[in-house]
Amino acid sequence: QVQLQESGPGLVKPSETLSLTCSVSGGSISTYYWTWIRQPPGKGLEWIGYISYTGSTNYNPSLKSRVTISVDTSKNQFSLKLSSVTAADTAVYYCARRIAARPVYAFDIWGQGTMVTVSS
Amino acid sequence: AIQMTQSPSSLSASVGDRVTITCRASQGIGNDLGWYQQKPGKAPKVLIYGASSLQSGVPSRFRGSGSGTDFTLTISSLQPEDFATYYCLQDYNYPLTFGPGTKVDIK
Numbered sequence: 434q435v436q437l438q439e440s441g442p443g444l445v446k447p448s449e450t451l452s453l454t455c456s457v458s459g460g461s462i463s464t465y466y467w468t469w470i471r472q473p474p475g476k477g478l479e480w481i482g483y484i485s486y487t488g489s490t491n492y493n494p495s496l497k498s499r500v501t502i503s504v505d506t507s508k509n510q511f512s513l514k515l516s517s518v519t520a521a522d523t524a525v526y527y528c529a530r531r532i533a534a535r536p537v538y539a540f541d542i543w544g545q546g547t548m549v550t551v552s553s
Numbered sequence: 554a555i556q557m558t559q560s561p562s563s564l565s566a567s568v569g570d571r572v573t574i575t576c577r578a579s580q581g582i583g584n585d586l587g588w589y590q591q592k593p594g595k596a597p598k599v600l601i602y603g604a605s606s607l608q609s610g611v612p613s614r615f616r617g618s619g620s621g622t623d624f625t626l627t628i629s630s631l632q633p634e635d636f637a638t639y640y641c642l643q644d645y646n647y648p649l650t651f652g653p654g655t656k657v658d659i660k
Contacts, residue, residue, distance in 0.1 A: 494554070538603065540597070
């Protein structure tokens with residue numbers, strides 16, 4: 434079955450760029466919508482954005498100026514870059530697969546999540 | 554962005570209880586609403602999509618209903634493994650937005 438696994442540094446300095454990768458195994462990345470979602474400690478979930486199988490992207494306006502999501506189909510991976518980070522970007526970052534084909538709209542497969550702390 | 558609210562923010566219940574959680578959208582979203590369950594230290598898991606469709610493998614004691622702006626998740630008979638936080642998600646337009654969550658704990 435399809436599995437997702439996040440990877441990347443667990444500690445990032447303020448003003449630097451957070452970079453995470455999500456590896457997709459057990460299935461092709463060349464379909465569906467591939468998404469990043471984050472959750473600050475003790476708080477709720479925030480949708481960051483997605484990249485589609487066609488390469489189109491859509492970002493949360495609250496983060497849009499700092500976010501880039503890209504895909505490497507040869508490696509079956511997609512990535513998140515978040516620039517100019519502050520302590521407010523400290524969170525667990527999840528990658529997830531989104532089905533968006535009526536009648537099904539859902540994040541049906543999630544990675545385990547990776548904690549990223551922004552601190553000097 | 555569409556704002557999602559949930560009530561209650563937390564509740565205490567016993568095994569076997571019927572539990573109802575409400576989610577409200579700041580504007581109409583048709584049936585484009587999902588419910589997710591999250592246990593501590595784990596990723597969320599989809600329970601319901603399209604307001605009332607049960608995700609494959611999810612027990613039938615979970616039921617979603619509603620349309621437009623008001624939605625409900627009902628657990629007909631709470632089981633020990635159901636103690637968790639529940640989030641609604643509007644899938645109607647971007648940016649996708651989650652409700653603040655409802656924590657269900659043991660009474």
